[in-house]
Amino acid sequence: MARIVKKFGGTSVGDVDRIRNVAKRVKKAVDEGHEVAVVVSAMSGTTNNLVGFCREAAPLHDAREYDTVVAAGEQITIGLLSICLQEMGVPARSFLGWQVPIKTNDTHGAARIEEIEPENIEACFKEGRVAVLAGFQGVSSDGRITTLGRGGSDTSAVAVAAALKADRCDIYTDVDGVYTTDPRIVPRARKLDKVTYEEMLEMASQGAKVLQTRSVALAMKHGVRTQVLSSFEDKPGTLIVGEDEIVEQEIVSGIAFTDGEAKIDLRGMKDVPGMVSRLFRPLADAHVNIDMIVQTAASRKGETDITFTIHEDDLPRSQKMLDDLELGVRRIDYDTNVVKISLIGVGIRTHSGVAQRMFDILSEKGINIQVISTSEIKISVLIDAAYKELALRSLHTEFGLDAFEDKVFDV
Amino acid sequence: MARIVKKFGGTSVGDVDRIRNVAKRVKKAVDEGHEVAVVVSAMSGTTNNLVGFCREAAPLHDAREYDTVVAAGEQITIGLLSICLQEMGVPARSFLGWQVPIKTNDTHGAARIEEIEPENIEACFKEGRVAVLAGFQGVSSDGRITTLGRGGSDTSAVAVAAALKADRCDIYTDVDGVYTTDPRIVPRARKLDKVTYEEMLEMASQGAKVLQTRSVALAMKHGVRTQVLSSFEDKPGTLIVGEDEIVEQEIVSGIAFTDGEAKIDLRGMKDVPGMVSRLFRPLADAHVNIDMIVQTAASRKGETDITFTIHEDDLPRSQKMLDDLELGVRRIDYDTNVVKISLIGVGIRTHSGVAQRMFDILSEKGINIQVISTSEIKISVLIDAAYKELALRSLHTEFGLDAFEDKVFDV
Numbered sequence: 001m002a003r004i005v006k007k008f009g010g011t012s013v014g015d016v017d018r019i020r021n022v023a024k025r026v027k028k029a030v031d032e033g034h035e036v037a038v039v040v041s042a043m044s045g046t047t048n049n050l051v052g053f054c055r056e057a058a059p060l061h062d063a064r065e066y067d068t069v070v071a072a073g074e075q076i077t078i079g080l081l082s083i084c085l086q087e088m089g090v091p092a093r094s095f096l097g098w099q100v101p102i103k104t105n106d107t108h109g110a111a112r113i114e115e116i117e118p119e120n121i122e123a124c125f126k127e128g129r130v131a132v133l134a135g136f137q138g139v140s141s142d143g144r145i146t147t148l149g150r151g152g153s154d155t156s157a158v159a160v161a162a163a164l165k166a167d168r169c170d171i172y173t174d175v176d177g178v179y180t181t182d183p184r185i186v187p188r189a190r191k192l193d194k195v196t197y198e199e200m201l202e203m204a205s206q207g208a209k210v211l212q213t214r215s216v217a218l219a220m221k222h223g224v225r226t227q228v229l230s231s232f233e234d235k236p237g238t239l240i241v242g243e244d245e246i247v248e249q250e251i252v253s254g255i256a257f258t259d260g261e262a263k264i265d266l267r268g269m270k271d272v273p274g275m276v277s278r279l280f281r282p283l284a285d286a287h288v289n290i291d292m293i294v295q296t297a298a299s300r301k302g303e304t305d306i307t308f309t310i311h312e313d314d315l316p317r318s319q320k321m322l323d324d325l326e327l328g329v330r331r332i333d334y335d336t337n338v339v340k341i342s343l344i345g346v347g348i349r350t351h352s353g354v355a356q357r358m359f360d361i362l363s364e365k366g367i368n369i370q371v372i373s374t375s376e377i378k379i380s381v382l383i384d385a386a387y388k389e390l391a392l393r394s395l396h397t398e399f400g401l402d403a404f405e406d407k408v409f410d411v
Numbered sequence: 412m413a414r415i416v417k418k419f420g421g422t423s424v425g426d427v428d429r430i431r432n433v434a435k436r437v438k439k440a441v442d443e444g445h446e447v448a449v450v451v452s453a454m455s456g457t458t459n460n461l462v463g464f465c466r467e468a469a470p471l472h473d474a475r476e477y478d479t480v481v482a483a484g485e486q487i488t489i490g491l492l493s494i495c496l497q498e499m500g501v502p503a504r505s506f507l508g509w510q511v512p513i514k515t516n517d518t519h520g521a522a523r524i525e526e527i528e529p530e531n532i533e534a535c536f537k538e539g540r541v542a543v544l545a546g547f548q549g550v551s552s553d554g555r556i557t558t559l560g561r562g563g564s565d566t567s568a569v570a571v572a573a574a575l576k577a578d579r580c581d582i583y584t585d586v587d588g589v590y591t592t593d594p595r596i597v598p599r600a601r602k603l604d605k606v607t608y609e610e611m612l613e614m615a616s617q618g619a620k621v622l623q624t625r626s627v628a629l630a631m632k633h634g635v636r637t638q639v640l641s642s643f644e645d646k647p648g649t650l651i652v653g654e655d656e657i658v659e660q661e662i663v664s665g666i667a668f669t670d671g672e673a674k675i676d677l678r679g680m681k682d683v684p685g686m687v688s689r690l691f692r693p694l695a696d697a698h699v700n701i702d703m704i705v706q707t708a709a710s711r712k713g714e715t716d717i718t719f720t721i722h723e724d725d726l727p728r729s730q731k732m733l734d735d736l737e738l739g740v741r742r743i744d745y746d747t748n749v750v751k752i753s754l755i756g757v758g759i760r761t762h763s764g765v766a767q768r769m770f771d772i773l774s775e776k777g778i779n780i781q782v783i784s785t786s787e788i789k790i791s792v793l794i795d796a797a798y799k800e801l802a803l804r805s806l807h808t809e810f811g812l813d814a815f816e817d818k819v820f821d822v
Contacts, residue, residue: 016467050487056427057491058498065497068505069490072483076461079480080468086476087469094479098509099554143510 002167003035003125007135007157010044011174012231013077016084019043022231023084025172026130030090037121037131037164039157040081042073063108067137067147071097074134074153082132092130095120097137097145102156104138104146111138111146113155116163133160154215162222169224171211172231177238178203178210180401181255186392190403192253194239194246199253202344202378216240243346251347251354252399255392258340261291262312263370263382264322267305268330271298275327279306282321288314292340292373292382303330307371309382312336338370339388342380343395355379361398367391413578414446414536418546418568421455422585423642424488427495430454433642434495436583437541441501448532448542448575450568451492453484474519478548478558482508485545485564493543503541506531508548508556513567515549515557522549522557524566527574544571565626573633580635582622583642588649589614589621591812592666597803601814603664605650605657610664613755613789627651654757662758662765663810666803669751672702673723674781674793675733678716679741682709686738690717693732699725703751703784703793714741718782720793723747749781750799753791754806766790772809778802 006029008022022040029036041047050070054061078094085092097104100120104111124131135153138146148155154171161169176191178200183189195203197220204213210228219226219240229237243249269275276295283290293308310318315334322332348354355372358379362369367390371382383391396402417437424430433451440447452458461481465472489505496503508515511531515522535542546564549557559566565582572580587602589611594600606614608631615624621639630637630651640648654660680686687706694701704719721729726745733743759765766783769790773780778801782793794802807813 016464019468053427053487053491054494057430057494061494062497065490065493065505067490068493068507069487072486075483075486076464076480079476079478080464082476082479083465083468083472086473094476096479096556145507 001033001035003164004029005037005039005157005161005164005166005169006172007039007153007170008041008172008231009153009174010041010047012172013040013042013081014044016080019077019080020084022172023081023088023090025231025234026081026085027088027090030130035125037125037133037160037166038081039133039135039153039160040074040077041135041153042070043077046073046076064144067108067111067145071134071137071145071147074136078132078134085130085132090130091128092132093124094132094134095124096134098139098143100133100160102133102138102159104140104148106140106142106144106146108140108144108146110149111140113138113148113159116159118163121160121164151212151214154212155218158215158218158222158224158226161224161226162218167225169219169226170237171215171226171228173210173228174231175210175228176230176233176235177228178240178254180253181392181396182257185257185389186255186396188393188396188402190401192238193236194241195253196243196246196346197240198243198346198377199344200240202342202375203254203256211240249347250345250400251351252343252345252401253347254344255395255399255401256342256344257388257392258342259385259388260312261309261336261338261340261382262315263307263309263333263335263338264318265305265307265331265333265335266322266327266329267333268303269306269327271302271304276306279322279325279327282325283310283318286317286321288318292371292380294371294373309338309340309371337385338382339385340380340382341388341391341395342378343399344378346377348377348379357398358395361394362391365390365394412444412446414448414575415440416448416450416568416572416575416577416580418450418564418580418582419452419642420564420584421452421458423583424451424453424492425455427491430488430491431495433583434492434499434501436642436645437492437496438499438501441541446536448536448544448571448577449492450544450546450564450571451485451488452546452564453481454488457484457487475555478519478522478556482545482548482556482558485547489543489545496541496543501541502539503543504535505543505545506535507545509550509554511544511571513544513549513570515551515559517551517553517555517557519551519555519557521560522551524549524559524570527570529574532571532575562623562625565623566629569626569629569633569635569637572635572637573629578636580630580637581648582626582637582639584621584639585642586621586639587641587644587646588639589651589665591664592803592807593668596668596800597666597807599804599807599813601812603649604647605652606664607654607657607757608651609654609757609788610755611651613753613786614665614667622651660758661756661811662762663754663756663812664758665755666806666810666812667753667755668799668803669753670796670799671723672720672747672749672751672793673726674718674720674744674746674749675729676716676718676742676744676746677738677740678744679714680717680738682713682715687717690733690736690738693736694721694729697728697732699729703782703791705782705784720749720751720782748796749793750796751791751793752799752802752806753789754810755789757788759788759790768809769806772805773802776801776805
């Protein structure tokens with residue numbers, strides 16, 4: 001007997017029929033003798049509707065009232081799922097955030113979970129019942145409903161698993177696991193059986209979109225074994241675990257990419273102290289996230305070039321800010337026709353020469369590298385967007401990530 | 412400065428624009444210096460949708476989970492109304508049933524309010540804020556969400572007014588007050604400025620449909636001055652008050668009618684002890700409500716006739732039960748082509764001859780009375796449905812209830 005937390009997102013509970021399917025998945029685990037807590041999101045579309053109502057009521061609205069409104073979505077799902085489970089003969093009861101309680105701080109709209117008291121859920125298990133929990137929501141110390149922000153249900157599930165000391169946290173999604181890269185672009189992409197928290201963190205933040213970054217960080221912190229699997233097919237997914245659980249470590253586990261980057265080149269900037277700070281301060285104040293940065297050594301004229309990337313959505317207001325700054329640079333170029341490609345793998349830490357091999361492969365294909373940045377387990381390069389598929393496929397093959405021919409992903 | 416509770420139903424908060432109109436009504440009372448608590452229902456249609464989901468999930472479902480699902484409707488409205496009020500510069504905060512708390516028993520789906528702690532709402536008033544409360548819902552002693560049953564928001568409002576010792580409870584509806592009778596049938600029907608709790612109780616249960624019977628009984632018990640008024644027009648409605656507040660008492664305040672009656676005649680029943688009990692027992696067991704009953708004196712043959720009325724929806728199963736009983740009566744007749752007409756007025760208690768005058772008026776118009784029943788403040792007769800309009804209009808005129816010519820209700 002194991003203790004398992006299962007999380008189903010909005011599409012998996014999109015209507016009553018789908019909720020019934022979720023109930024069947026849960027029943028299977030119960031029939032196998034497990035203690036099960038289920039965390040669910042709002043039925044797909046519901047949250048957007050509720051957010052729409054709030055915006056219609058007032059463009060700028062009290063986040064406490066917003067939370068009260070949008071938390072209604074998950075409330076509907078937990079009741080319906082409990083009814084479906086009971087109808088199948090599986091004893092179940094629903095818990096709202098405040099009923100668990102899932103205690104959060106009072107940063108409404110983006111609250112952080114501070115504590116989850118496991119007693120009520122454990123009492124529910126003792127009575128032989130499935131606990132059906134509302135994801136995405138909690139309660140503040142002054143008794144008001146809070147929400148964790150978009151995608152917060154993943155975080156709820158992992159936090160509940162940590163509080164219950166669960167054996168596993170299953171996150172059901174519309175994909176069947178974590179792939180070496182996006183199979184829509186690289187047909188030979190392979191589903192990973194296991195991936196480390198660190199790698200998954202890089203993949204999530206690099207756009208793999210399977211799992212919210214925040215929930216992966218939480219799983220890592222508490223050592224929650226987390227599985228990403230399909231809510232529509234009944235087969236194992238990808239387990240996200242500690243490095244110690246992975247025996248045969250590949251050097252590179254996956255290749256991520258980010259499309260929405262914009263590159264800004266400043267040519268001929270005076271290389272004087274404080275210049276970089278003067279450049280980035282207003283962007284930071286305006287919450288523009290700066291991703292990759294590279295600065296050339298100063299020329300004999302005392303001039304330097306700086307290249308950095310931001311999200312392309314931030315480009316228009318960043319352009320305006322840079323113009324207003326009057327930096328006295330020779331030229332500013334903007335380019336949204338770029339893509340960031342990242343090799344990810346805990347093996348990168350221990351194997352030298354991975355970056356060199358990456359550069360060689362790209363060079364052989366005639367792909368120019370515009371910016372490079374590296375972390376302990378990741379090497380990212382910025383290239384012309386036109387070369388995205390070529391770069392991804394070449395790197396995927398050369399780093400030994402391709403699936404066997406007969407397992408080619410069917411697109 | 413007065414303390415006022417205002418209640419707005421589903422149609423009044425049907426969309427964000429209408430919620431904004433409600434906010435304007437509330438703002439007006441705040442600007443006049445009053446302390447205001449607002450009780451709202453779910454946006455029209457929402458509750459029906461949620462009930463539909465529950466039925467789709469399972470025809471017979473756990474009432475606790477049903478309550479969790481349907482209570483989401485009011486949760487959405489209170490957040491949106493608070494946002495609209497704040498947008499107009501009126502400080503406001505929302506309260507769910509458990510946040511007030513509105514404590515109920517655990518009869519889920521039809522819970523009774525046991526206690527409302529006024530402290531949190533009073534603290535809200537002290538901070539100069541409007542309290543926006545979810546109607547229809549409460550919390551049981553074991554911390555689960557309960558609902559009061561359909562139309563429960565009226566009851567919530569009156570109970571909150573009682574707990575807050577409010578000066579008045581305003582119930583906004585789609586009619587502008589309580590009329591002497593249905594103006595769609597009697598164009599000269601007149602809006603009443605005041606009506607007593609007792610009369611309103613009779614009118615509500617006789618089909619006036621303006622206010623839930625339960626909420627009127629509660630208002631009477633706690634002496635809550637309750638006003639029924641239009642949510643679309645800005646003018647006074649009808650005040651429901653104690654008898655002492657009504658100086659000039661009419662003998663008859665209103666005339667109600669009930670369409671959905673069915674009459675059952677049993678002819679030639681043996682007049683032996685226990686026969687009536689044997690007749691009504693199975694109906695009572697099946698929760699068939701018996702309304703009017705009349706029994707003739709036994710004939711020389713020791714036979715009696717019994718006539719009684721039930722709701723026409725209960726007729727098919729009642730027919731079956733009566734057939735199964737094998738009462739040995741000579742004949743059973745069923746008739747749904749009847750209507751019950753009731754004169755209502757606290758004056759009936761002190762004025763003799765009202766019934767006689769009613770019978771005379773009907774007789775003059777050639778209307779045959781099939782069954783009569785009376786209470787302290789009500790005289791009801793069952794007549795052929797074809798005479799409904801004639802009876803209502805004649806009685807309305809003869810008992811002096813007609814509006815002045817120039818105030819004729821425009822239909």
